[in-house]
Amino acid sequence: MKRFAYELTESWKIAVAQMRSNKTRSTLTALGVIIGIVAVTLMGTAIAGIQIGFDKSMAVFGDDVLYVEQWPWKPVDDWWNYRDRKKIKTEYAEPINRIIAATPNSNLVEAVPTSSLIRSVKYADNEVSNVLIRGTVSDYLITSTFDFKEGRFFNELESRGGANVCVIGYDVADALFPSDSPIEKSVLINGQPFKVIGVIARQGTFLGLFSLDAIVVMPLPAFQKYFSAKSDSDILVKVKDKTRLAEARDELTGIIRRVRALPPEKKDDFSINEQQALKSTLDPIKNSIAIAGLFITGLSLFVGAIGIMNITFVSVKERTREIGTRKALGARRRTILLQFLIESTALCLLGGFIGLTVAYFTCTGIGKAFPSFPIHFSLGLVFVSMIVSILTGLFSGFAPAWTASRLDPVAALRYE
Amino acid sequence: MSSNHVRQAGPIMIDIENITKDYVMGEEIVHALRGVSLQIRSNEYIAVMGPSGSGKSTLMNMLGCLDTPTSGRYEFNGRNVSAMNDDELAAIRNREIGFVFQTFNLLPRADSLRNVELPLIYAGIDPETRRERAARVLQDVGLGDRLDHKPNELSGGQRQRVAIARALVNDPSIILADEPTGNLDSKTGEEIMALFENLYQRGHTIILVTHEANIARHARRTVHLRDGLIESDDGDFGGIGILPMEDRLEADATL
Ligand SMILES: Nc1ncnc2c1ncn2[C@@H]1O[C@H](COP(=O)(O)OP(=O)(O)OP(=O)(O)O)[C@@H](O)[C@H]1O
Ligand SMILES: [Mg+2]
Numbered sequence: 001m002k003r004f005a006y007e008l009t010e011s012w013k014i015a016v017a018q019m020r021s022n023k024t025r026s027t028l029t030a031l032g033v034i035i036g037i038v039a040v041t042l043m044g045t046a047i048a049g050i051q052i053g054f055d056k057s058m059a060v061f062g063d064d065v066l067y068v069e070q071w072p073w074k075p076v077d078d079w080w081n082y083r084d085r086k087k088i089k090t091e092y093a094e095p096i097n098r099i100i101a102a103t104p105n106s107n108l109v110e111a112v113p114t115s116s117l118i119r120s121v122k123y124a125d126n127e128v129s130n131v132l133i134r135g136t137v138s139d140y141l142i143t144s145t146f147d148f149k150e151g152r153f154f155n156e157l158e159s160r161g162g163a164n165v166c167v168i169g170y171d172v173a174d175a176l177f178p179s180d181s182p183i184e185k186s187v188l189i190n191g192q193p194f195k196v197i198g199v200i201a202r203q204g205t206f207l208g209l210f211s212l213d214a215i216v217v218m219p220l221p222a223f224q225k226y227f228s229a230k231s232d233s234d235i236l237v238k239v240k241d242k243t244r245l246a247e248a249r250d251e252l253t254g255i256i257r258r259v260r261a262l263p264p265e266k267k268d269d270f271s272i273n274e275q276q277a278l279k280s281t282l283d284p285i286k287n288s289i290a291i292a293g294l295f296i297t298g299l300s301l302f303v304g305a306i307g308i309m310n311i312t313f314v315s316v317k318e319r320t321r322e323i324g325t326r327k328a329l330g331a332r333r334r335t336i337l338l339q340f341l342i343e344s345t346a347l348c349l350l351g352g353f354i355g356l357t358v359a360y361f362t363c364t365g366i367g368k369a370f371p372s373f374p375i376h377f378s379l380g381l382v383f384v385s386m387i388v389s390i391l392t393g394l395f396s397g398f399a400p401a402w403t404a405s406r407l408d409p410v411a412a413l414r415y416e
Numbered sequence: 417m418s419s420n421h422v423r424q425a426g427p428i429m430i431d432i433e434n435i436t437k438d439y440v441m442g443e444e445i446v447h448a449l450r451g452v453s454l455q456i457r458s459n460e461y462i463a464v465m466g467p468s469g470s471g472k473s474t475l476m477n478m479l480g481c482l483d484t485p486t487s488g489r490y491e492f493n494g495r496n497v498s499a500m501n502d503d504e505l506a507a508i509r510n511r512e513i514g515f516v517f518q519t520f521n522l523l524p525r526a527d528s529l530r531n532v533e534l535p536l537i538y539a540g541i542d543p544e545t546r547r548e549r550a551a552r553v554l555q556d557v558g559l560g561d562r563l564d565h566k567p568n569e570l571s572g573g574q575r576q577r578v579a580i581a582r583a584l585v586n587d588p589s590i591i592l593a594d595e596p597t598g599n600l601d602s603k604t605g606e607e608i609m610a611l612f613e614n615l616y617q618r619g620h621t622i623i624l625v626t627h628e629a630n631i632a633r634h635a636r637r638t639v640h641l642r643d644g645l646i647e648s649d650d651g652d653f654g655g656i657g658i659l660p661m662e663d664r665l666e667a668d669a670t671l
Contacts, residue, residue: 006537006542010537017525017526021525322523325523327506328482329509329510329515329538329582330506330535330538330539332538333506334503335538410477410482413521
């Protein structure tokens with residue numbers, strides 16, 4: 001054991017001396033690994049960035065909220081079966097809440113109705129199109145968490161009374177009121193004025209597809225008064241204990257069937273959606289993007305590894321007599337194997353370290369130049385890169401080191 | 417002159433019997449050794465001579481456990497070498513055998529001290545003891561003031577001294593030197609031979625290969641090889657065993 005430690009330090013010293021005495025060669029060889037590690041690391045930061053964006057987008061739905069909707073959150077083959085389903089109505093909220101209140105130990109907290117459609121919003125000469133107009137109740141806040149940039153959400157009184165007030169998303173506020181506060185101003189939707197009482201803080205995009213900030217939220221009665229015709233309605237139900245989501249789901253299914261008076265022999269004609277299910281639909285897509293990215297960048301690292309392998313073979317050839325001498329002095333196969341493995345690993349670690357540094361500064365650079373670009377540099381990544389470098393070193397050093405360790409001592413000593 | 421003094425030989429250290437070594441070169445088989453038997457006792461000083469290609473180096477490699485015979489028996493200190501695996505052979509080379517090469521074979525980028533330390537590393541000796549022992553042995557061979565010199569900062573004779581120090585540092589049973597003076601001028605060669613004489617007087621066992629008669633004359637016993645066979649051996653007493661010490665002294669004196 002002790003001897004192993006001495007041999008290890010000896011090998012390490014030799015490796016460092018070897019790199020020192022062949023500076024140009026070592027640098028050029030390490031370059032391959034540097035490029036490989038930079039590529040893999042940058043891809044890693046991008047994947048981490050995508051993952052974070054993904055989680056953030058998913059968080060919008062809340063992990064303790066069930067969505068009662070006409071369509072499921074997954075691709076369906078028999079879309080016609082879903083198309084003809086009876087619409088979900090906002091009026092369900094009231095009976096659902098009554099049943100929840102009457103059920104002892106219910107796993108559900110409260111049902112919140114929402115109703116939405118797309119419209120443009122105007123103020124003076126400014127206009128934003130494709131804004132999600134949503135009518136709901138004041139309890140909407142228990143299912144959807146967001147911060148306010150300024151102002152507040154509408155209260156229960158405004159909610160019930162259907163006052164012409166609204167809360168607007170960051171993009172809407174930004175486009176309509178570039179220089180002053182929108183609070184107490186009236187925006188026009190369908191020619192109807194709504195007084196702005198709050199501005200929601202920036203939420204970003206959903207998976208980079210559409211903005212979550214192009215939204216206007218208003219009391220449900222006001223919404224129904226002006227827009228009920230082509231709107232889509234959902235019921236959001238908050239769950240008490242998110243670790244018992246499946247039970248909550250079953251309970252809710254029963255309640256909806258009761259509310260819709262669905263006879264027992266009929267299948268559910270509605271969908272109960274949740275964040276987790278959506279995640280498991282999207283995860284494979286996200287993962288295959290990540291794997292493809294890592295594979296392609298991994299190829300460049302592989303090329304770097306081949307370079308190291310090559311140079312280690314050269315090094316073994318050049319030092320054949322030295323290997324013979326070492327064997328004559330009592331070096332065992334394992335010792336020689338270790339020596340060359342450490343040499344290649346040291347080279348790869350050097351390359352990995354430089355590559356990581358380059359990647360770090362590239363990342364910070366990109367982050368500064370394009371703040372919305374999804375990259376994320378983490379300590380875990382540093383750790384993984386170093387492990388990858390070591391593995392690359394072991395991989396590329398193994399064949400030459402094995403050859404060296406198998407050399408016949410006499411033949412090695414005779415080698416010219 | 418002390419070089420005429422024959423020290424008492426000890427127990428049998430190396431016992432080889434009917435060793436052969438063949439090299440396959442494509443179609444052809446080269447018989448480098450054709451059946452060599454030899455007994456070497458501890459504290460002997462032997463010169464192996466013979467024309468080029470007669471198998472001297474092959475025999476030395478065999479004795480040094482660098483190579484294994486094609487056939488025949490080899491016992492080293494009573495242990496059967498022919499049956500050992502690579503790691504066991506490496507251990508024997510490390511602990512029992514000190515090699516001195518014609519071309520010195522020092523590590524070019526390491527200083528004298530580190531070169532001499534090398535066998536101790538493979539023996540698993542801790543760094544302090546290593547440094548201490550290496551320095552002492554270098555002192556012994558007269559290089560106490562050259563510890564931090566790299567091989568290219570040393571003369572040929574000094575390099576060979578470093579190599580001898582390296583061979584000695586692990587306190588081996590035997591020193592094998594294949595033409596140790598082959599790359600040195602005759603004066604430096606004599607200095608190296610004086611060093612070997614000194615080692616012999618201090619109780620080391622030495623086998624050296626040489627072409628030159630005036631190098632070989634330093635040894636107490638000379639083995640001549642020709643075409644892979646022993647042609648003559650002035651220490652071989654018919655395989656009956658070893659003569660009593662007094663008789664041997666006489667036999668040597670009559671040379
Ligand atoms: N690896 C090998 N492959 C083939 N033949 C070899 C090999 N090593 C040695 N031989 C042959 O074995 C014979 C003995 O070689 P060896 O090196 O032992 O001779 P030597 O007595 O040491 O000669 P020299 O005085 O020139 O060093 C020679 O004929 C040589 O060609
Ligand atoms: Mg020879």
